[in-house]
Amino acid sequence: MDGATIAAIDALPDSGDAEHGLPWLAPGLIDLQVNGFGGVAFNSPMLSPDQVAQVSLSMDAHGVTGYCPTVTTDGWQTLAHSMATIGLAIRTIPAVAERVVGIHLEGPYICPDDGPRGAHPRPHVRAPDWDEFQRLQELAEGHIRIVTLSPEYEAAPAFIRRAVAQGVLVAIGHTNADSAQIRAAVDAGARLSTHLGNGAHGQIRRHPNYIWDQLAEDRLVASLIVDGHHLPPSVVKSFLRAKTPQRCILVSDITSMAGLPPGRYEDTSLGAVEVLDDGRLVIAGQQQLLAGAALPITAGLANVVRFTEHGLRVAVEMASLGPAALIGHPSGRLEVGSRADLTLFRLAISADGSQVGSVEIVATVRSGRLVWGELLGEPVDVPRG
Ligand SMILES: [Zn+2]
Structure with missing residues (x-):
């Protein structure tokens, strides 16, 4: 590395021992959907810039070098406070500015119905409102980079055109839209x-429905939560076949419950939720209703290898190159001249691919600086911090 840039790449000979050999080196991971971490939720009337920094720094341990703080459906006051606080944190705290690749506003312009609405609170669901979005974008100091909405509203196409003209990536989600609306x-x-x-x-x-319509639409990339709880293996495999891995990216969708021990938590933005022993995050007392995820994006790397015919390279690209390309971020590549955003990790995969362990991050390097863990082998001159 030369400063923040990859200066040269020399391939090492194959260590020949997948179990005890060298760790894998990959581009830093990019997670476009992070609702919080370690007890901090981005949806909170009490959110502080220091808490935004706390979540941002927590990403380092998971090999994530860029992420989108994600704010979900809520009342105006809370949305406004979250946007202003994240915008302020990006402007005033370098550790935040270096890690945040943009804000993801998921809702409030989604389907009000049970099911598509997921765990978003119904009273705050509303039709797309361009003026409100503009006020939120101003409070966020222009950092809203992704908006997820349902196109089932009459106002949706005009809203989408204006957002796209502003450089915002528009995503379809939490929707009951029909084929023509999609x-x-x-x-x-x-x-x-x-x-x-x-x-x-x-x-x-059975058909038509909004899942087939989006699967068949080649202009849409699909983000997938491959934590082993949100989608069964057969669905992950089928989605990747239908869309191709080039049109699939991984997201964690982790909430404030990620990084916390199993148990019942009363006072979250979604009301009472439970973290179960296997990492499944549900609305308390309704174990079929997922309330977001609690496992980092690295869980998806191992599961893609486990659930599909695709190997680790494809899985890594779905969590680095794919999301980076989607938002136009200069990361996600192991190439001379690219930004030195790297993760070094171990993942044991048996020779026939039938046994897959779990990802252990060894080190994370962001813009040429070691931000987490230790580099191996000969001492190398990599600045810390
Ligand atoms: Zn969602």
Whole structure:
């Protein structure tokens, strides 16, 4: 590395021992959907810039070098406070500015119905409102980079065109839109399906429906939560076949419960929730209703290898190159001249691919600086911090 840039790449000979050999080196991971971490929720009337910094720094331990703080459906006061606080944190705290690749506003312009609405609070769901979005974008100091909405509203196509003209990536999610509404949204510039297959009805007409429509639409990339709880292996495998890995990215969708021990937590933005022993995060007392995720994006790397015919390279690209390209971020590549955002990790995979361990991050390097863990082998001159 030369400063923040990859200066040269020399391939090492294969260590020949997957279990005890050298760790994998990959581009830093980019997570476009992080609702919070370690007890801090971005949806909070009490959110402080220091808490934004706390979540940002927590990403280092998971190999994530860039992420989107994600704010979900809420009342005006809370949305306004969250946007202003994150915007302020980006402006005043370098550790935040270096790690945040943009804010993701998920809602409040989504479907009000049980099922597609997911765990978003119904009283705060509303139709797309351009003036309100503009006020939020101003409070966020222009940092809203992704908006997830349902195109089932009459106002959606015009809203999408204006957002796209402003450089905002528009995602379809938490939707009950029909085929024509999805097509109109994509014609207007929508380019992402947010956590496809989740935020959906428990029962659905076999066809047509909004899942097939989005699967078949080649202009849409799909974000997938591959934590082992949100989508069964057969669905992950089928989605990757239908869309191709080039049109699939991984997101964690982790909430403030990530990084906390199993148990019941009363006072979250979604009301009472439970973290179960296996990492599943549910609305308290309703174990079928997921309330976001509690496992980091690295869980998805191992699960893609486990659930599909695709190897680790594809899985890594779905969590680095894919999301970086989608938002135009100069990261996600191991190439001379690229920004030195790197993660070094161990993942044991048996020779026949049938046994896959879990990802252990060894070190994270962001813009040429070691921000987490230790580099191995010969002492190298990499600045810390
Ligand atoms: Zn969601």
